[in-house]
């Protein structure tokens with residue numbers, strides 16, 4: 001592809017020890033099909049050489065505001081599809097927030113104005129990060145609509161550990177790509193449930209299930225990337241909440257139902273991807289059950305129905321409700337049945353006996369069931385793409401409701 005056909009990303013690099021990570025960001029963005037134009041401050045060049053950035057970006061690393069004379073390089077860079085500054089130092093945040101323009105990076109950012117996507121990934125020692133002036137600068141940059149990722153808690157260059165480490169390179173790249181993607185869900189307020197629930201047997205043990213949460217998290221991540229305001233109600237999983245999503249951690253079916261009830265009143269759509277326990281131990285013990293008798297009985301009682309709880313919140317007519325049906329074997333019939341029985345707008349069925357489409361897999365082969373009996377079988381797709389297909393349907397239904 002010609003350089004001009006690719007989306008252009010300006011990758012600003014400032015003088016932090018984390019500057020070496022910008023080399024990976026440049027390489028990943030380039031591999032994702034972006035034209036990457038590195039811009040380095042003078043301090044950044046003390047940490048990594050322009051040669052490293054140039055080699056990995058496949059473009060000359062730019063360091064000098066004056067290098068193209070009257071052609072005003074900063075104005076050309078300002079028009080890029082996206083700006084990413086990673087790492088962003090405290091000093092850079094201060095200069096950007098003050099509207100200074102004394103080097104190529106700050107001059108370009110100022111010329112970019114507000115309202116065009118800019119992603120900042122701060123990296124600094126905790127003291128610098130916590131300083132009220134840094135926080136004030138950050139608030140101003142956020143107020144202009146810039147997106148900030150991190151920093152996160154972790155090992156710092158000083159040898160200590162704490163808040164200030166730059167967000168993971170993968171997360172910076174993923175968010176950068178998201179910022180370049182479509183925004184067709186802007187204005188949609190969405191509640192997503194994800195993961196398993198755990199129902200206590202005693203102080204140590206629980207009844208749970210094999211749900212990994214990957215489908216629900218993919219839905220939340222894609223919806224957020226497409227502009228939705230997302231609340232993710234999640235059972236215990238080994239996944240980090242997607243950036244920019246409101247995350248409510250729960251454990252039991254009852255807690256999930258309560259969290260959903262609280263969130264639904266303000267929602268335009270609910271996508272219930274969690275694998276909620278249907279039964280829980282009738283009388284969980286506060287102590288630990290000891291090994292003893294050869295055979296014991298565990299009495300189970302029905303749990304709260306999360307979908308029914310969501311459906312019962314006033315305003316159902318204007319709200320899109322999507323459920324999931326996991327089945328061993330062809331899920332079409334049970335997805336259709338669940339769709340009608342629970343009054344859903346869409347039910348997503350998947351066959352958990354299929355190793356490509358089961359708990360924890362990276363892919364899914366699902367069937368979409370609609371209340372009028374229609375079925376749509378999707379091919380085997382990565383979970384993120386399945387999420388996008390489901391969200392396309394949610395978008396269409398939401399827009400229809402808004403019109404009527």
Ligand SMILES: Cc1cc2nc3c(=O)[nH]c(=O)nc-3n(C[C@H](O)[C@H](O)[C@H](O)COP(=O)(O)O)c2cc1C
Nearest residue numbers: 014015016017041043044089090091092123124125
């Ligand atoms: C070894 C070393 C490491 C540094 N690491 C950071 C850092 O991680 N974050 C930060 O905000 N400043 C850091 N600084 C300070 C900045 O380099 C300094 O404020 C510089 O003026 C930043 O310039 P720039 O924002 O134009 O790149 C570090 C300085 C030194 C000497």
